[in-house]
Amino acid sequence: AQTVTQSQPEMSVQEAETVTLSCTYDTSESDYYLFWYKQPPSRQMILVIRQEAYKQQNATENRFSVNFQKAAKSFSLKISDSQLGDAAMYFCAYSNFGNEKLTFGTGTRLTIIP
Amino acid sequence: GAGVSQSPSNKVTEKGKDVELRCDPISGHTALYWYRQSLGQGLEFLIYFQGNSAPDKSGLPSDRFSAERTGGSVSTLTIQRTQQEDSAVYLCASSPLGGLAGGLYNEQFFGPGTRLTVL
Numbered sequence: 001a002q003t004v005t006q007s008q009p010e011m012s013v014q015e016a017e018t019v020t021l022s023c024t025y026d027t028s029e030s031d032y033y034l035f036w037y038k039q040p041p042s043r044q045m046i047l048v049i050r051q052e053a054y055k056q057q058n059a060t061e062n063r064f065s066v067n068f069q070k071a072a073k074s075f076s077l078k079i080s081d082s083q084l085g086d087a088a089m090y091f092c093a094y095s096n097f098g099n100e101k102l103t104f105g106t107g108t109r110l111t112i113i114p
Numbered sequence: 115g116a117g118v119s120q121s122p123s124n125k126v127t128e129k130g131k132d133v134e135l136r137c138d139p140i141s142g143h144t145a146l147y148w149y150r151q152s153l154g155q156g157l158e159f160l161i162y163f164q165g166n167s168a169p170d171k172s173g174l175p176s177d178r179f180s181a182e183r184t185g186g187s188v189s190t191l192t193i194q195r196t197q198q199e200d201s202a203v204y205l206c207a208s209s210p211l212g213g214l215a216g217g218l219y220n221e222q223f224f225g226p227g228t229r230l231t232v233l
Contacts, residue, residue: 004156043203045157045224091156100145100164100209101173102222104156 002027004094006105013082014113020067021077021108023092031097034068036077039089039107048090051075053097079110087112116140118225120206126231127196135191135228139208146189147222148181151203160204163189164211196232203227 003026013019025034036048051059051068058066063083067076079086092105119138127133139146144165149157159173163183174180178196183189193200207222 006156043205043227043229045205045207047221093157100147100162101159101170102147102149102157103159104149106154106156 002029002032002094002096002103004092004103004105006092006108008108009106010109010111012111012113013079015082015084017082018078018080019082019110021079021090021092021110023075023077023105025073025075025092025094027073027094027096029096033095033097034066034075035093035095035102036064036066037091037093037104038086039091040087045091049077082112084112084114086110118206118208118223120204120225120228122228123226124229124231126233128233129198130195132192132194133196133230135193135204135230137189137191137206137208137225139187139189139206140223141187143208143210143223144186145209145211145220145222146183147207147209148189148191149205149207150175151205151227153202157205160191193230196230198232201230201232203229 005024032053034051038046038048049059049061049064063080065078089107091107094103121136146163148160151157161181162170178194181191205227207224209220209222211220
């Protein structure tokens with residue numbers, strides 16, 4: 001079975017600074033997807049960014065980028081120019097290629113310091 | 115258009131009672147998922163519906179949990195004889211097709227969840 005581990009229960013960053021959230025995973029599959037989701041107090045999960053395992057290029061979405069290290073099974077999220085609206089729980093998630101279920105980590109609570 | 119909606123937003127019940135949680139997916143989405151988020155934990159997969167196929171129930175924690183999806187749209191998650199450990203936020207998501215149908219990734223869109231508290 002696949003597992004996803006987030007070892008940082010809480011992180012904080014000064015507004016406008018850069019922060020990196022860590023995630024490691026375990027799988028025996030070669031094709032899969034990795035995701036970062038944001039969960040604000042409203043509880044609604046919002047997809048931030050996704051990475052296809054077969055792509056070597058790291059995914060980027062505006063201020064959000066990932067560092068995908070397939071051999072190390074590491075998938076970190078970098079948030080540049082942090083904004084107050086970035087404050088939320090961030091979850092790393094995994095999905096097998098061809099399997100619809102998402103496996104989530106336990107989350108990192110990100111606080112933005114004004 | 116409207117997103118995924120769930121009702122009720124909050125539910126408080128007594129131990130031993132049955133509860134029903136409802137999910138209205140985005141119109142036209144054929145895939146529907148239920149997840150559970152216990153306090154301080156990530157989301158845990160419960161069940162997955164895709165069109166007319168038999169649902170994937172592999173994540174249901176016990177036979178007290180069941181779910182149905184009527185007419186390929188609305189879904190109801192039922193918990194019988196609730197226990198205190200059932201207290202959690204129950205999240206529903208829908209997707210245009212199965213998550214990886216046709217080799218393409220189809221994003222899961224989540225609802226706001228139902229917070230269940232069992233006293």
